[in-house]
Amino acid sequence: MESQRNILLIALLAVSFMIWQQWQTDKAPKPAVTETTVTSSNQDTLQNDVPNADSKAGVPEEHPVVASKELVRVKTDQLDVLINPVGGDIVHAALVAHKLEQGKDDPFVLLEQKPGFTYVAQSGLIGSGGVDSSAGRPTYTVASTEFQMKDGNDTLQVPMTYTAPNGVKYTKIFTFRKGKFDIRVDYQIDNTTSAPLQVQMYGQIKQTIKPSDSHMMMPTYRGAAYSTADTRYEKYKFDEITEKDLHKETQGGWVAMLQHYFVSAWVPPADQSNLIYSSVSNGTMANIGFRGQADTVAPGKTATVGADFYVGPKDQAALSELSDTLNLVVDYGVLWWLAVPIYKLMMFFHSFVGNWGLAIILITFTVRGILFPLTRAQYTSMAKMRNLQPKIQELKDRFGDDRQKMGQAMMEMYKKEKVNPMGGCLPIMLQMPIFLALYWVLLESVELRHAPFMLWIHDLSVQDPYYVLPILNGVSMFIMQKLQPMSPTMDPMQAKMMQYMPVVFTVFFLWFPSGLVLYWLMGNIVAIIQQKIIYAGLEKKGLK
Template sequence: MESQRNILLIALLLVSYMIWNQWEADHAPQPAVTASTVATSSQETALNDVPVADDNAADVPQTQVVASKELIRVKTDQLDVEINPVGGDIVHAALVTHKLELNENDPFVLLERKADFTYIAQSGLIGKNGIDSGKGRAAYAAEQQQYQLADGQEKLEVPLTYVAPNGVTYTKVFTFTKGKFDVRVDYRVNNTSAEPLQVQMYGQIKQTIKPSDSHMMMPTYRGGAFSTADTRYEKYDFDEMQEKNLQKTTEGGWVAMLQHYFVSAWVPAADEQNIMYSSVSNGKDANIGFRGASHIVAPGESKTFGADFYVGPKDQAALSELSDSLNLVVDYGVLWWLAVPIYKLLMIFHSFIGNWGLSIILITLTVRGILYPLTKAQYTSMAKMRNLAPKIQELKERFGDDRQKMGQATMEMYRKEKVNPMGGCLPIFLQMPIFLALYWVLMESVELRHAPFVLWIQDLSVQDPYYVLPVLNGITMYIMQKLQPMSPNMDPMQAKMMQWMPVIFAVFFMWFPAGLVLYWLMGNIVAIIQQKIIYASLEKKGLK
């Protein structure tokens, strides 16, 4: 069996499947938002998308207020956020250290509120004595409109205060930490009344439903996800939210909104019972959130409770600090068990050399080195098969159309000559999963976003701007074909298709991330060198 041709055929089938799968996703009919869906969403989220408390108690009606235009701005070394004093929602979040475009100064904006698009993080207190409801949100007062993390300062607290008509003071505190993308949101309830208070925190992420910006070579996900004690990670996309509201009770857990390279997530208390929910309001805004445990605050008592909110890149180390399963939003698919060690090895290489392109080259050399014994066995088997070609032709002439005898005689000849006809296949099935796993590592790892290599390759996460790597990849494929002459018995149509394979793949790779094409190119170069070495060794043994 001709190994390289089989690799090309399998890879071509893989790419064809990806194209078909993406076409299906783009052209599949979208579920309609029915009247019943909208009605159910309205019942559960009310006017301001505030969820109904678990005890079904009527939320305390608040004075309806107009959203303030005087937003509270907070700047740290990582975040530039704006908080609406009405409700205390985070309505804008820019990632200072992640730029919108390569070589530009504008930061990447994750949370925002525009006329045609909303993506914000909401939180509040509901329940019998809650201060947020569908009839209104608490209007907080802040000591200042601008906050900034000073040089040398590790933490920055932004307190917002609301005094209820009964004199109870509610303080919503946002705590920002140097170098962190997560924000601690705490409620400090000081019950100065004569009656016990019952309140329940909720946190949700609201986003206007919009399609993902993925394409056939970059199939990325945009939508919700959640975690429970039983399910560590599960996507819950916009279509599912429109069809059915999420309702899961669990200890701990988290909810999130995902997109390519970035995530926002609420992580409530890990030792409390929380309810994960979703809803769709106005037929266009998807909400995914949690309702925390109900808290009783006795007269004269003060109580503090809260949750963590993450808004930033899919940094696996940072996400794991908040929850041992939150790092799973970096989704490597079914080959995660192979992608995770590849990612860790990539990180180790980068820690030494500081260049992601060179790290990918080292990954290639490592993988090819590990597979070398199998590669040698593969080429040896192929050489023996080619040397047996005249004898196989003799068997065909001897047995004619008697396939049973022909098969028995052929297997007997393989046994005597100690040739494994499947010896050329095993490396193929080992290389393809590695290729796919690395593909998802390069697709999902935010570290490679805007990561330069050399010269014209300044972003390994996108396609080569001048298509140099795809062209070089086609050239190396052509050289590999010349090192493995086609069988004279090959069907002419198949032979013609194989001759065009380097061109076909050069075109396909024009849309792949440059980092992945670099991996495949280096793999081809190493394979050419290995072939020359192995073939020279075989010729010394009399095998051509």
């Protein structure tokens, strides 16, 4: 088996598979959206879906609620949030440290409410003692419309109060932490009546159904996901939400909305029973949420129920703090078992060199170094196979069309010469999963977003703006092809196709993230050096 031919062919199959995968995704045109920003004077009408306490499925029932004239603004070192006093929903969340565009000051906005697009986080209380129902939602009173975490403080609390007609006092408290993207949302219920109250907290994420920004070389996911005690991580696409409402009873769990690099998620207490549900409003708005267990507040007593809401980047460490499985939203696919150690190795290298491009290069050296003994065995086996070609031809002439005798004679010859005809396959089969796993690591790791390398490469998560790396990669593949002698028995048409493979892959890599092309280019350079070293050793042994 010819090494270079098989590397290129298997790589082509892998790239073709990724293209086919993306071709299967929904290609519906994106709705036209007018870019506007939610402000504290927003008076637009918000469509709030509140779960009906009597619904067995926990599916929200839609009703319109007029937004407050003044939204409550909360600023920390990581978040810039707007909260609607009507219902206490988070209707806007900007990530201060993550910019919309590299080199610009505008923050990346994850949650927002604007014409043509809604993406908000809602929560409330239902049940006999709840204040959120199909009839309406409470308007909370807030001491101020501006809250900002002060220097030296590690937490910031934003209390919002509402007193029901029966005298029961409800306090909705948002707790923000320094350096964190998770928000603790608690309800304190002060039962001033003489009768027990039953309350259930719900939390849901609501988003206008919108296609992903992915393309063939960047097959990213946009949609919902959830976790239960039985299912650690499951995507629930917008199409699935439209076709069937989700209804999962579980202990713990979480619900989320995902997009490339970023996630919003409700994480209820892990020790309580929850209902995971989904619904669609007007065929254009997808909801996924949880409904907590019913708690009873005795007369004259105060009780607290709550949950965590995360809105930020797919930071695996931060997500793992909230749930053992929430980090799975960084989706590496079927090769997660290989991608996770690669990601950890990349983080380890970056902790020393401080540059993600150099970390990728170090990963390349590490992988190629580990595979070098196998690579040497591969080339040795190939050289022995070439030297056996005259003997193989003699066997063909002797046995003609008798395949059984021919096969037996060849196996005896392989055994006598100590040659494994499959010896050239193993390193190739190991390299391709590593390539694909690293592809997903580079695609999913938010750390590489806007991460510069050097010179003209200012963002390793996007394609090379000048296509220098793809072209250099094509040149390196051409050199490798020239170093690898073609088999004299290769079909002329196949040999001609092989000559065009570097060109084909150069075109493919034009749209790949520059970090991935950098890995492939450095791998080729290391492979060329290894080939020269191995060939020199084989020549000394008399093997051509």
